[in-house]
Amino acid sequence: MPHQQTSDGQDHSAEHSAVNRSGSRRTFIKASSATVTAAALGTVAVQVSPSASARPLTVVDEALRAGRPVSLTPACDGHETPAAAEGPLFKPESPERTNLITPGIRGVELEFTGTVYDTACTPIPGALIEFWQCDQNGDYDTTGYSLRGHQYSTSRGAFTLRTIIPRDYTGRWGTRTPHIHTKVQTPGGPVLITQLYFPDGTQAYGRDFAALNAGDGLINRACTIALTGPVNGSYKGAFDFVVKTTAP
Numbered sequence: 001m002p003h004q005q006t007s008d009g010q011d012h013s014a015e016h017s018a019v020n021r022s023g024s025r026r027t028f029i030k031a032s033s034a035t036v037t038a039a040a041l042g043t044v045a046v047q048v049s050p051s052a053s054a055r056p057l058t059v060v061d062e063a064l065r066a067g068r069p070v071s072l073t074p075a076c077d078g079h080e081t082p083a084a085a086e087g088p089l090f091k092p093e094s095p096e097r098t099n100l101i102t103p104g105i106r107g108v109e110l111e112f113t114g115t116v117y118d119t120a121c122t123p124i125p126g127a128l129i130e131f132w133q134c135d136q137n138g139d140y141d142t143t144g145y146s147l148r149g150h151q152y153s154t155s156r157g158a159f160t161l162r163t164i165i166p167r168d169y170t171g172r173w174g175t176r177t178p179h180i181h182t183k184v185q186t187p188g189g190p191v192l193i194t195q196l197y198f199p200d201g202t203q204a205y206g207r208d209f210a211a212l213n214a215g216d217g218l219i220n221r222a223c224t225i226a227l228t229g230p231v232n233g234s235y236k237g238a239f240d241f242v243v244k245t246t247a248p
């Protein structure tokens with residue numbers, strides 16, 4: 001479906017804390033029978049109940065038993081998702097679709113879900129969400145629309161994207177750690193332009209995501225997709241957007 005999306009000239013250097021936590025992530029943590037005992041921005045210390053030993057250990061369980069903090073996608077507290085540079089490779093008029101794995105696309109599969117909220121943490125239906133990214137070789141499709149698409153959030157503000165984890169590439173800003181470019185616009189609202197990242201422990205293409213993340217001067221870790229997996233080589237992920245619904 002043809003669509004239009006325009007930049008509002010917003011300050012792309014704005015630094016705000018992320019404000020995201022998905023329902024699935026909440027459910028996962030609740031199901032682990034873990035008790036949150038302290039919380040800081042994005043990190044909590046937790047205790048595992050004895051009943052947790054009755055089922056297979058999850059990555060979260062192992063981290064807890066080792067005494068390591070578990071990073072959570074922060075809950076919506078009304079702070080906007082941080083903006084980032086658009087970059088030169090956005091193309092308008094992308095196909096409307098939630099699945100970017102078209103014939104010929106190979107890579108580590110990722111399906112991530114989330115909700116678009118306004119700054120009052122109310123889910124926003126009908127928000128236009130654009131995604132574009134490079135492939136498993138670090139290449140963007142500049143002649144067609146591979147790994148590009150747009151969709152609209154559901155009546156509950158939800159979205160799902162099936163895609164692959166992109167690879168790092170070297171360009172005008174040096175080596176960029178893997179990222180997915182995104183634009184989000186609520187009906188009649190300004191456009192949020194940002195980039196989404198991956199946790200240090202992500203396993204894809206034999207790359208060292210910790211080193212790539214650490215070496216990328218543009219990364220904003222508040223825009224990290226919360227991943228679970230890989231299971232059979234595929235990841236699940238969660239990321240919520242919090243956006244303005246009226247012009248500043």
Ligand SMILES: [Fe+2]
Pocket residue numbers: 087176179181
């Ligand atoms: Fe990029």
